[in-house]
Amino acid sequence: MRYTDALSTTHTSQAANKTLRNTYGLLSLTLLFSAFTAGVSVVMNLPPMGLIITLVGFYGLLFLTHKCKNSAAGILCVFALTGFMGLTLGPILNMYLNMANGGTLIMSALAMTGLSFMGLSAYALISKKDFSFLNGFITIGFFALLFAMVAGFFIQLPALQIFISVGFTLFSAAIILLQTSEIVRGGETNYIMATVNLYVSLYNMFLSLLSLFGMASDD
Template sequence: MNIQERHNALHHAGVNEAEVSKLFRNTYSLLAMTLAFSAFVALMSMSLNLPHPGLIITLVGFYGLLFAISKFRNSGMGLVLTFALTGFMGYTLGPILNVYLSLPNGGQLVSMALGMTALVFFGLSAYAIITRKDFSFLSGFILAGFIVLLCAIVASFFIQISGLQLAISAGFVLFSSAVILYQTSAIIHGGEDNYIMATVTLFVSIYNLFLSLLQLLGVFNND
């Protein structure tokens, strides 16, 4: 490699590092804003004692908004739809939190779930960033995990099996953890170049992780 080629290679590496840093800043800034907005909507939903929209409306709203975000991810509308999705998820979270907070030790359960969620998210993110390991090999596990969890959720509506809900919650903890590692690694290694999609993926993982940990803690506390 001559001097010019070495200079071009170093320049290209510098540009890539700058792009990755910008993507990280945009992703985590938007993630922080959407988490705050979702928490605000959840608090409003709790204070107004709004009813849960139900499974069908929740699924239609979630996947409909997710599809729209993917379509408009390179425009300002993508940002608007991202806040719409995270706000909607915050609304669905409010009634669930009200149920847990009505329990004798509900406040402690919610606080523990929040703390564990933050610890898992920041721990996994820091590990992926510091080690810079490529976790793209998790894509197969994530796809298989999604299919298995989806089938288990559908089965839970028709078959009453002791411990099935517990297994689903534990599965979602592992699934969400794998997605956090995968998505963070994708940002570092160029597998993801859109901060809106990266934000939505991380937000949904955090949401599922929190709910799953909350349910597991409730079961272990006989609630």
């Protein structure tokens, strides 16, 4: 019985390591591709796509990725999704680049996002803790942020914008911890969906930190 348990544990560990390698490999490639499309958007000075197009494009590609997550087509969907999100990032970056210290703000937000991801991932990988208790925080946080964003369309308060940015930063950090923990513990076996979850978290964290740094410098 113990021998069977040992074999099962070994198999789970090997599967988790494979999922982790595939996730980080695909995440690295999609981040590079997203950076490329964002750069193209910046150079071409593309206008903002608008809320409706952005939401339809994001959720449409996300749905398609979920439908194809168990096939090779899912990888193409991930690149389509992250490439599209890179294009939406271009106009935002151009707005900051037109500021006196915009380049510094972007690099600071990018560096902080990278360091946060490495720190959170390392903690989840080394500790191998079960972070499933964060599910409640993530659910409550989602609805709280959704309510705050809707309110933000009608109430232009700096304090509310700070709350939204800080909230998204913490929300993204929680998802990174939970997703990495799920992979390590064998709860997540689909590297395509794991990649999407981590990418979206990094995207939101970067924009939130960029917003916070901008507000801190009165930009």
